[in-house]
Amino acid sequence: MKTYSIAQIPGDGIGADVIAAAWSVIESIAKTEGFAINSTEFPWSCAFYEETGAMMPADGIETLRAFDAIFLGAVGWPQQVPDSVSLHGLLLPIRKSFVQYANIRPHRLLPGVEGPLKATAFDILCIRENTEGEYSGAGGRVHQGSSDEVAVETSIFTRRGVERILRFGFEEARKRRCMLASVTKSNAQKYSMVFWDDVTRQLSAEYPDVVVTSYHIDAMAARMVMAPESLDVVVASNLFGDILTDLGAAIQGGLGFAASANINPDRTAPSMFEPVHGSAPDIAHLGIANPIAAIWSGAMMLDHLGEASAARRIMAALEATTASGIGTVPGKDKTDAITRSVLAAIE
Secondary structure, eight states: OOEEEEEEEEESTTHHHHHHHHHHHHHHHHHHHTOEEEEEEOOOSHHHHHHHSSSSOTTHHHHHTTSSEEEEEEOOBTTTBOHHHHIIIIIHHHHHHTTOOEEEEEEEOOTTOOOSSSOOOOEEEEEEEOSSEEEEEEEEEESTTSTTOEEEEEEEOOHHHHHHHHHHHHHHHHHTTSEEEEEEOTTTOTTHHHHHHHHHHHHHTTOTTSEEEEEEHHHHHHHHHHOGGGOSEEEEOHHHHHHHHHHHHHHTTOGGGOEEEEEOTTOSSOEEEEEOSOOOGGGTTSSOOOOHHHHHHHHHHHHHHTOHHHHHHHHHHHHHHHHTTTTOSTTTSOHHHHHHHHHHHHO
């Protein structure tokens, strides 16, 4: 029997609730699909930071390296720990150290979910460059606290980094409708974004079966609202992808449906799977967090591990649950009620 070893990081706020819910679904599907899945939980979080002065131990990355995948709940508690500290202390080091350069976020309406748009039949796969670009962390501040203070933040775009994320997007487009939208702001950023456009054009010659369209970020934001059905695979830099995927979550019904995967396509290190709704301090510990994004992320994890049948069954169970009206309205159904419905649909 195939056995998978998963590192669980529930994190902060509602993270523990949604990870527990999703894990019960994963364990249920494993029993019926004939594989075993074991987990080790790590308490790394903002609470851990307040206790130790670090978001994770010094050997945290090497500890995680031994696992087949990482399952993350949510990280952040800005009332106690600045987001810049929690992000750079846990999420970004994991993504960069394990070369999880492809951040994948699916955007579509599940049955029974009403989004804010008239459009009901869109299916967008956003692929965000995940390890460099605007979030490279290159820069600094000088003369802090004085009237002469200067802050410099430099975006880093490498040919290798841009080419590999675009190539990943082209390959995903081939699995879908053979349409790729490349997003930049090359009319204003005449070096990094023109470079991205150049690499897009160069690679497009290798994929003559894929229709490629280049958009500026502002035009893409408008298109995702006005004509989301016209989009298939969308590839963008770290910052632009971050913004567009939150917009994607909004049009698919809200952050409660926002699943994601941080993928190491070369499989030289574990990939990480997480709902991207954040820790939601305002509803923490109330038992009303929507676990669908976490369950969906769990399905993406199983698919990445090679358990495609299990992933499809989880998605079918999610669709049956929302089609019945459960989990479709924020705050209406308890976390446990939504989870029970998904489990019942699986059984």
